[in-house]
Every structure is written in structure tokens, then in C-alpha cells.
Amino acid sequence: MVFDIWKQIRAKSFTPLYLLYGTEPYLINETKQLLINHALSPEEIDFNLSSYDLEETSIETALEDAETFPFIGERRLIFLHNPFFLTAEKSKAKVEHNLSRLESYLKDPAPYTIIVFSGAYEKLDERKKLTKQIKKSASVLEAKKLNESELKVWIRDRAAANGVQIDEEAVELMLTLAGTNLFMLTSELDKLSLYAEDEKRIDVKIVEQLVSRSLEQNIFTLVDKIVHRNIEEALRIYYDLLKLNEEPIKILAVITNQFRLIYQVKELARRGYGQNQIAGYIKAHPFRVKLAAGQAKLFSDEELVQIMNLLADSDYQMKTGGMNKALLIELFLFKLNRNALESK
Known part of the structure; x- marks a missing residue:
């Protein structure tokens, strides 16, 4: 749906109302920017672009602006942030809204104005009449993680x-x-x-x-080298991370999280869960689950339990012992490699 809306905006096929909500801020911000770039010329922005926080400004004030003819150009563009009255969430809003005024506007919106409701809400209250009315009248973008x-x-x-x-x-x-x-x-x-x-x-x-690697992606590559028993490459990546001043305790935590993900994916797959179901259950991105599923095939259950025990022991020593923290991860990698060789 997001790509359809973007395509329409780029073609300057606008609707009078847009509703943008969800927990993926990039998609909301990108849609707003596209509307600004395509609905208004640079000369019109100062005169015809308005923004209101509905936790601080009444809907009546915003609608008066929406019903005012543009000073220059063809249209006005108005962003209405935080429409909390569309949700079941409790709000600390400093203003009360005359929502019947909004209901009347929705039935006959000004043809020269684009109103954009925008809120970082995971979901709206579908039981409310106003929510149903806006969703029916507006182009709706639910900004959630892309698969x-x-x-x-x-x-x-x-x-x-x-x-x-x-x-x-x-x-x-x-x-x-x-x-x-x-x-x-x-x-x-x-x-x-x-x-x-x-x-x-x-x-x-x-x-x-x-392409710059994030710490998590560097760790993923490190774990991938571990998975394929390539200890030399794993150590090289680890030393590179230390040169970048990454803390050993943080590196260990991300390694642990990756192996925990591998273990969870393997266990849930055995129970018959599909990858999308697993992603929803453990709240991980489906692409991460896909990669972890590939890695999980290269470990037995016993090996994964053994690795988790080694990681737990390394974490305990790192937090309580006097041994050099950087050395502890090296020892973990060597132990892992030794155990792999012994199991062959």
C-alpha cells in the first residue's frame, strides 16, 4: 500500500485527506516529504504549508486554516500531528476538541487543501465512529516494518x-x-x-x-564464520571490532543475542512454525529470522546448548572476574573451535 500511495503522490494524484500512522517512522517521514515536494512549489511552502500538534492546538483552529484559500498557488498542505482521539490511548493533551466539527469537515473537505493526520501509533481504535470515518475518507498508510x-x-x-x-x-x-x-x-x-x-x-x-557494517551486522558475519568453523576469519573480525573501540562486553552481548535467536528459530521451526510466525512470536524482523534459520541448520541441539553455556560462563567471568575482557572472547572462540573439532 505504501508504494501505491507514493506512486500517486509522485504523479500528483492527491486526495484531500491522508492518515499516516504506525511504528516505522521512516515511512511516515518519507511520505510527508513526498507530499511537500510534489504538492507545493518551493515558493509556496512559506505561505501554504502548516503544521499543528493536536495535543496543543484545537482541531477547530486547524480546520479554519484548511478552509482558508491559498494565498498563492493551487493548494494548502496541513499536517495534523498526534490525533490521539483516534486511539484508545490516554493523552495528556492540553486542549479539548470539538470533534463534531471534524466530522462535518470530513463529509465535505475543502478541495484546495490536503490534510495529513500523522501519529506514531501502533494501532487505532477501530470502535470509534470518527476513526472509521477518517479511514473510509482518507488515503491510509499503516507504517509498519517492511517484509x-x-x-x-x-x-x-x-x-x-x-x-x-x-x-x-x-x-x-x-x-x-x-x-x-x-x-x-x-x-x-x-x-x-x-x-x-x-x-x-x-x-x-x-x-x-x-557498505558500512553496523555492530550487529559485523557480529552476524562473525557468527557466520563461527558457524562455518572458520576461527581465523572470526578472530580477524573480532580484532577489527576492537580496533573500532567496540567494548568486549557489548560484543559478547550481541554474539549471545544472535545465538539465542538461532536457538529460538531452530526450536520453533521444529514445532512447525513458519518463518513469518516465528518472526511475530519472537518479535524479530522476518529477514533476520530467515538468516538465522540458515545458520541453525549447521548446529545440533546439543551444540547450541553447549554454546549458550559457554557464553553464559564468559558473561559471568567478564562481569565478576579479573581476567582481561578482550581475552575472554578469544577464549570463547578457541573453546568453540576445539569443541567443534572434537565432535567431528
């Missing part, structure tokens, strides 16, 4: 907006290296697009060379 296929569409769309093409293998590698955070991916894609400006194409080689 793997949606992320790939978004990456290709962002690259195209930057005037470059990205190979399918490069898309996959980007998600593996940079993760699924849309703000991070935007920064990386914009950087790659500038680098590929002459060739107009982003391939795997460019992604491998230029």
Missing part, C-alpha cells in the same frame, strides 16, 4: 529515484550487511548511488566495498 520482499522493492525504488539501477544480488547483500533499518539503508543507498553515478549501476562488488 523481505517489500524491502527489496523499496531498495530498488530508492535506487531508481537516485537515477541508478541495483542488481538483485546487490540488493540481497545490502540487506545482509546493512540490516533492515530504513534510515541506515537510505544513507548507504545514497552513498552507493553517488559512487555509481557514472556507470548508473550498483553491483555486488560496490556493495561489498562501500
Whole structure:
């Protein structure tokens, strides 16, 4: 749905009302920016763009603005933030709203004004008459985490907006290296697009060379080396993390979280859960679950229990013992490698 709305906005096919809500701030912010860029010219922004916080300003004030003809240009664009009256949440709003006034406006919105309701709410109160009325009248964007296929569409769309093409293998590698955070991916894609400006194409080689790895993605790669019993590469990545001044206790915590994820995915898959069900159950992104599922196949249950015990022991010693913290993770990696060799 988000891509449909963006396509309509870029084509300047606007509706009088938009409702943006959800817990993925990037999608809400991007939609707002698209509306500003396509609904108003730069000269019109100072005169025809308004923004109100509905926890501080009455809806009557905002609607009076909406019903005022634009000073110059064809339309007005008005953002109404925090429409708490559409939710079941308790609000500390400093103002009371005459919602019947809003109900009347929704039946006959001003043709020269675009109103955008925007709130970082996980869900709305569907029992309320006003919520139903707005959802029926408005173009609705529920900003939630994109699944793997949606992320790939978004990456290709962002690259195209930057005037470059990205190979399918490069898309996959980007998600593996940079993760699924849309703000991070935007920064990386914009950087790659500038680098590929002459060739107009982003391939795997460019992604491998230029994409910045987050700590979590570096740890994922480290764990992947552990999974494939490549202790030398695992240690190299670990030493690189230390050079970047990453704290050993933080590195250990992220390693532990990754192995806990692998263990959970393996256990839930054995119980018959699909990957999307697992992602919902443990509240992890489906792409992370997919990667963990691939890693889980390379461990027996006994090995995973043993690894979790080694990690717990390392954590205890790191927090209570006098041993060098950086050395403790090295010892963990060596023990893991030794146990793997002994089990063969």
C-alpha cells in the first residue's frame, strides 16, 4: 500500500485527506516529504504549508486554516500531528476538541487543501465512529516494518529515484550487511548511488566495498564464520571490532543475542512454525529470522546448548572476574573451535 500511495503522490494524484500512522517512522517521514515536494512549489511552502500538534492546538483552529484559500498557488498542505482521539490511548493533551466539527469537515473537505493526520501509533481504535470515518475518507498508510520482499522493492525504488539501477544480488547483500533499518539503508543507498553515478549501476562488488557494517551486522558475519568453523576469519573480525573501540562486553552481548535467536528459530521451526510466525512470536524482523534459520541448520541441539553455556560462563567471568575482557572472547572462540573439532 505504501508504494501505491507514493506512486500517486509522485504523479500528483492527491486526495484531500491522508492518515499516516504506525511504528516505522521512516515511512511516515518519507511520505510527508513526498507530499511537500510534489504538492507545493518551493515558493509556496512559506505561505501554504502548516503544521499543528493536536495535543496543543484545537482541531477547530486547524480546520479554519484548511478552509482558508491559498494565498498563492493551487493548494494548502496541513499536517495534523498526534490525533490521539483516534486511539484508545490516554493523552495528556492540553486542549479539548470539538470533534463534531471534524466530522462535518470530513463529509465535505475543502478541495484546495490536503490534510495529513500523522501519529506514531501502533494501532487505532477501530470502535470509534470518527476513526472509521477518517479511514473510509482518507488515503491510509499503516507504517509498519517492511517484509523481505517489500524491502527489496523499496531498495530498488530508492535506487531508481537516485537515477541508478541495483542488481538483485546487490540488493540481497545490502540487506545482509546493512540490516533492515530504513534510515541506515537510505544513507548507504545514497552513498552507493553517488559512487555509481557514472556507470548508473550498483553491483555486488560496490556493495561489498562501500557498505558500512553496523555492530550487529559485523557480529552476524562473525557468527557466520563461527558457524562455518572458520576461527581465523572470526578472530580477524573480532580484532577489527576492537580496533573500532567496540567494548568486549557489548560484543559478547550481541554474539549471545544472535545465538539465542538461532536457538529460538531452530526450536520453533521444529514445532512447525513458519518463518513469518516465528518472526511475530519472537518479535524479530522476518529477514533476520530467515538468516538465522540458515545458520541453525549447521548446529545440533546439543551444540547450541553447549554454546549458550559457554557464553553464559564468559558473561559471568567478564562481569565478576579479573581476567582481561578482550581475552575472554578469544577464549570463547578457541573453546568453540576445539569443541567443534572434537565432535567431528
